[in-house]
Amino acid sequence: MVQEKKIVEEVSGWLRVYDDGSIDRTWTGPPQVSFMAEPVMPHEKFIDGVAVKDVDTDSGFRVRIYLPEKKITDSETLPIILHFHGGGFCISEASWYMYYAVYTRLARTSCSIVVSVYLPRAPEHRLLAACEESYHALLWLRSLARGDMHEKWLNEHADFTRVFLIGDSSGGNLVHEIAARAGNEELSPLRLAGGIPVHPGFVRATRSKSELEQPQSPFLTLDMLDRFLNFALPLGSTKDHPITCPMGDAAPPISSLKMPPMMLCVAETDLIIDTEMEYYEAMKKAGKDFELFLSAGVGHTFYLNKIAVDLDEVTATRTQELIAAISEFIKRH
Numbered sequence: 001m002v003q004e005k006k007i008v009e010e011v012s013g014w015l016r017v018y019d020d021g022s023i024d025r026t027w028t029g030p031p032q033v034s035f036m037a038e039p040v041m042p043h044e045k046f047i048d049g050v051a052v053k054d055v056d057t058d059s060g061f062r063v064r065i066y067l068p069e070k071k072i073t074d075s076e077t078l079p080i081i082l083h084f085h086g087g088g089f090c091i092s093e094a095s096w097y098m099y100y101a102v103y104t105r106l107a108r109t110s111c112s113i114v115v116s117v118y119l120p121r122a123p124e125h126r127l128l129a130a131c132e133e134s135y136h137a138l139l140w141l142r143s144l145a146r147g148d149m150h151e152k153w154l155n156e157h158a159d160f161t162r163v164f165l166i167g168d169s170s171g172g173n174l175v176h177e178i179a180a181r182a183g184n185e186e187l188s189p190l191r192l193a194g195g196i197p198v199h200p201g202f203v204r205a206t207r208s209k210s211e212l213e214q215p216q217s218p219f220l221t222l223d224m225l226d227r228f229l230n231f232a233l234p235l236g237s238t239k240d241h242p243i244t245c246p247m248g249d250a251a252p253p254i255s256s257l258k259m260p261p262m263m264l265c266v267a268e269t270d271l272i273i274d275t276e277m278e279y280y281e282a283m284k285k286a287g288k289d290f291e292l293f294l295s296a297g298v299g300h301t302f303y304l305n306k307i308a309v310d311l312d313e314v315t316a317t318r319t320q321e322l323i324a325a326i327s328e329f330i331k332r333h
Contacts, residue, residue, distance in 0.1 A: 005020050011090070013027060015231075036096065036097050036304070039095040040096070046069045052100070062117075064118070066104055066116070067157065068112070076159075078111055082165050085171050086172070098304040102303055103116060106323055109323050117133060127234055135177075138178055138182060160190045163192055164333070173243055176195070193261070193333045194333045199300050199301050202278070204245055214271045229244060246279065265325070266280075269297065298318045303322055
């Protein structure tokens with residue numbers, strides 16, 4: 001008789017952990033939204049002005065590359081946006097439709113090549129695994145810039161002196177961490193031109209006022225926040241860990257960090273806006289080149305909700321504004 005395995009931990013439709021240690025990330029929430037968490041196959045032909053391919057790198061990890069279409073007469077090289085996906089370090093894939101919809105649009109609008117990293121996920125791979133993979137992706141770009149390795153789309157079309165980091169939610173935490181590490185690395189001829197943490201998952205062990213008062217959303221509830229970070233953080237750590245609280249006492253002093261120009265993107269009704277703003281104030285106090293972009297009347301990673309982007313005028317407008325602001329930041333740097 002085969003004994004049926006039992007769920008020992010579950011995160012609201014996103015993730016189940018079984019008593020045999022196996023993990024199931026099949027979406028079990030409302031079926032009408034399941035398409036957003038389904039993979040999009042790469043297509044090396046241009047569709048709506050963007051071609052997409054997956055690359056297994058010589059360094060042992062995988063990336064998805066979005067290449068915007070250029071005119072035959074257009075010889076200029078394009079900036080690179082190195083993307084780290086969100087998901088509380090526990091869910092999401094670079095190939096998911098929700099990212100495909102946003103990052104094809106950003107590649108097209110900003111005339112940039114987007115390189116999205118397939119990140120290791122907790123609980124199988126706790127932090128700092130996602131940090132190490134993200135940093136290796138930046139060093140892989142440096143190897144391409146130096147001619148030590150070759151990737152056709154990037155070596156033929158990319159400007160390695162204009163590399164930008166971007167990340168959603170927990171991917172925003174990675175933007176800070178990788179930018180801070182890069183400050184101590186000789187990257188030449190690659191140049192890290194900027195960082196864009198979007199609604200980063202910066203929190204503290206104690207609840208903030210916004211966590212207690214702001215509305216919870218399909219993309220972030222307090223239960224998701226607590227459970228994902230419990231799976232992701234090193235055993236014995238609290239949310240005051242430097243990856244989740246870079247402005248805290250356990251993290252390196254922000255004044256000691258060599259950071260590129262940054263633009264922090266926040267949403268007015270985000271559960272964790274208070275700690276995101278605490279991070280912003282700490283960066284400004286330390287004299288960093290740091291700017292803020294606020295999306296009014298919307299919540300955490302609102303732009304990833306394709307249904308709302310298509311059907312709700314406010315979400316559509318705020319998404320357009322956010323992509324325009326990111327594109328303008330890249331253009332200025």
